[in-house]
Amino acid sequence: MAKQAISTPVIRRLPRYYRFLGDLEREHVERISSRELAQRMGFSASQIRQDFNCFGGFGQQGYGYHVKELREMIGKILGVQEHTGVILIGAGNLGKAIAAHVDFEKRGCKLIGIFDNNPLIQGTSTANLPIMPMESLQTFCELHCPQVAVLCIPKDAAQQLADQLIALGINGFWNFSHFDLRINNPDVIVENVHLGDSLMTLAYCMHRNEVETL
Ligand code: NAI
Secondary structure, eight states, X not given: OOOOOOOHHHHHHHHHHHXXXXXXXXXXXXXXXXXXXXXXXXXXXXXXXXXXXTTTOOOBTTTBXXXXXXXXXXXXXXXXXXXXXXXXXXXXXXXXXXXXXXXXXXXXXXXXXXXXXXXXXXXXXXXXXXXXXXXXXXXXXXXXXXXXXXXXXXXXXXXXXXHHHHHTTOOXXXXXXXXXXXXXXXXOEEEEOOHHHHHHHHHHHHHHHHHHHO
C-alpha cells in the first residue's frame, strides 16, 4: 500500500465507506463499480477513485471493487481490528449515553474504564462497567495502559484533565467537552466533537437551499 500523507477530508470519508461497504456485504453484493458506489453514497465516481488512489487504489479496471476485500482494507487503515483501550471521564448524561450506545469494539476500540469525580455515582455501573473515582485513574492507567480518553466533563475541567491524562500515557482524545484543548505534543491526537456544529451545518444547508431556490 502506498505510504503518503492523506488529507483529513479523505480520512473523514473512510468510516463512511466502511459503513456503506458493510451494508453491501450484508446485501451479499460481491463487487461494485466506482460509479455504482458513487450513486449509493452521493459522491462522484472520480472522488471515490481519487480517495482510494491515496491508498494505492483497490479496484481493477473493468471489474470494480471487491466489496469484502475493500472493506477489509479500509478497516485495516482505520484500525478496526485493533482493540485500543479507551477510558471515559465524566459519567453524566452524555458520558452514560456514549458508554451505552457507541459500539466501541466495532470501531477498533474497547471501553475499559469509566471515571467520575462525583462520589454519589462512583461504584454504580454503566455499560457493564463500574464508575470509578478519579483517585483510581493513575493506578488504572499504569495497569491497563489505555490510549484514548473520551472527555464528557464540563469545559472548565478539560485542559487540566487532558494534561494529567497525557502524563498517564493517553495519546488520543475524543473530546466532547466544548473546550478546544491546547496540546503541544504532536503525538497526541484530538478529535473535538460538537453536535451543535453539525446541527448548524444542517441549518445552514437548509437555509442555503431556500436562498438558492428564491
Ligand atoms: P453532566 O453534568 O450530566 O455530566 C458531567 C459529569 O462530569 C458529571 O457526572 C460530573 O460529576 C463529572 N465531572 C465534572 N468534572 C469532573 C472532573 N474534573 N473529573 C471527573 N468528572 C467530572 O453533563 P453532560 O450533559 O453529560 O455534559 C457533559 C459535557 O459535555 C458538558 O461540558 C456539555 O457541555 C458537553 N456536551 C457536549 C456535547 C457535544 O456535542 N460536544 C453535547 C452535549 C453535552
